Amino acid sequence: MAQRSKRSIVAVALLLGGLLASLPLGSKISLMVDVAIEDLEKLASDPSCASEWIKNFILDFPDVSFRHEITGPDVNHILPAVENIYNALSLAGLNNQIKVSTVIQFGVVGTSYPPSAGAFLNDTLEKASRENVPVVVTETGWPSDGGLDASVANAKTYIENLIQNVKTGTPNRPGLLETYIFAMFNENQKPPGVEQYWGLFRPNESPVYSVNFDGN
Secondary structure, eight states: OOOOOOHHHTTTEEEESSSSSOOOOOOOOEEEEEGGGHHHHHHHHHHHHHHHIIIIITTTTTTSEEEEEOOOOOOTTTHHHHHHHHHHHHHHTTTTTTTOOOOGGGGGGESSSGGGGGOOOOTTTTTTTTTTTOOOEEOOOOOSSTTTTOOHHHHHHHHHHHHHHHHTTTTSSOOOEEEEESSSSSSSOOOGGGOOOOOOBTSSSSSSSSBBBBBB
């Protein structure tokens, strides 16, 4: 099993894949939950739908630790949906425990290659003098099978290099960078190909490869 430390867990977490034949129980990990894009419009237009969503996907799972709720990326509905979800969490007394946010699509990056030259477009947060807004990398990973350059060796190298880098952040945002690895489990009900093989573990909980979460 992967080795973990308290220091590294602050910066690195794991995303559960959604299409599995089975999932293990009682892992005591913290999760990030997102809203299905087809639900955004009704969540944005009806606060009662947001309350029902919170009940069905959070309150009905009292033994699960949720860290973030992610709403998006449909720009027509993001703001009212976020407001309704936040208000529903507040009514449930969870607004300080579960943070509500949204995702940013890769299109906001004006320069993406090489990565060291990455720059956002002029209308993004930093250009708007909002550089102190917390940013979380909501998913990143590498497939271990199913396509070109998808291999266990490449996946292991990518994840371990990622862990090294999130400890120090970037030149523009030094310090621990909260990052979610996609994904914890291979998703054996997805279509054949790389989509099935992003997990650190197989659905039967056996590791696809070992990972040193200490970053040493």
